[in-house]
Amino acid sequence: MRDLDLTTLRLFVAVCETGNMARAGEQAHIVGSAISKRLAQLEDQLRTPLLIRRRHGVVPTAAGQTLLEHARGMLDGAARIERDMESYVTGARGQVRVLASISTMAGSLANDVAAFLQMPAHRTIQVDLEERLSPGVVSGVRDGMASVGVCWDAVDLGPLQFLPYRSDHLCIVVPKGHPLATRKSLRFEHTLDYEHVSLPINSAVQVMLQRAAARLGRTLIHRIIVSNFEAALGVVRAGLAIGLVSREVAERQAAADGLRIIPLLESWAERRFVVCFRDAQQLSSAAQLLVEHLVRQADPGSP
CATH class of the missing domain: 3.40.190.10 (Periplasmic binding protein-like II)
Known part of the structure; x- marks a missing residue:
């Protein structure tokens, strides 16, 4: 298969995003018929239909959707190369x-x-x-x-x-009034009776916590999974779960949000x-x- 042409991929993305070759042509300052010809050649090159042509526009096929995802990544990479070289x-x-x-x-x-x-x-x-x-x-x-x-x-x-x-220090954060809120420090096992807000399952900290719970013969109960500590604190603030987060991050907003920070006694709490x-x-x-x-x-x- 010949190398894919970035200009054609850029036009393909524009057609998928606008759903119309004429509108994509207006954006790219090229006539719609020229885009149609390029995309037909792309389909021949890849040996599979990429677009379903309808009366009022086009939509990507399953193969087209896959190509769309890859094309966006390739165009983003090309833009990064251009920016990096421009910096010199x-x-x-x-x-x-x-x-x-x-x-x-x-x-x-x-x-x-x-x-x-x-x-x-x-x-x-x-x-x-x-x-x-x-x-x-x-x-x-x-x-x-x-x-x-x-x-x-x-x-x-x-x-x-x-x-x-x-380095930082993992701690437990709970809302005021929570059964653990009066504790001055905690063992991790004392948190396992409560629902947690968690980071992504395959994150390093979450893998460690799952293993720590397994060593205790327990299971970590996930109620909500978020992508970062700030989002986790928002969940705790709403009273939906308790959170195990970085103390250094929690201290920046715990007082204002009415949250209680409780140190963990485990050696692994210092990262x-x-x-x-x-x-x-x-x-x-x-x-x-x-x-x-x-x-x-x-x-x-x-x-």
Whole structure:
């Protein structure tokens, strides 16, 4: 199969989004008949129908829907390449892509990166941040999708090199009036009689909690699954469940929201984060500067 043409894919996406070749043509400043010819050639190239032509427009077939998802990803990737290269043309001498876990993004990472970029010596460096689950951070850095990752050190880092970053402390957050609200500290097992708001099932922290519950012969009861700690606190505030979140995140809004923060006594409640990369010797100068800056933020006593 010949290489797919980005212009044709861009037109295909426009047709799917507008549902009409004429409207897509107006957006692209090209006549609808030319788009129709390109898309017919694309169908021949892929050997499958991509669009169902109806009286008042078109809709993608099942194959077309699959191609639409891939096409959007390819066009996004092409736009990133163009932007990254443009940064060199306009004088930016460094481009660093960072994948970061939910916890680090909710914590201090954004502020640490902002402080790095505000330094006069770094004014020609651009840093792109993307949030992923910790396993996704590791696989993304390993596969070359980013040069730097920041994640929990409990995840399997495989062949990646890493250096210490910050740490945080997991705690239980409950609304005032909850049966646990008067407790000054808790064992994890004492929370298992109550429904939890949880992070995605395959996130590093959720996997750890499931295993901790299993060791106790118990099951963690999920009532609601959310994507980040801020959303979890909103669920707790509504009284729908209790939450196990980062104390550093919870403290920023617990008082205003009338929530109670209860420390956990388990040793695993203190989490250490790391900055990871494939090979320190192969990092660009901009990435090296960023890594050095982040490592300087490591908590005292970090290994």
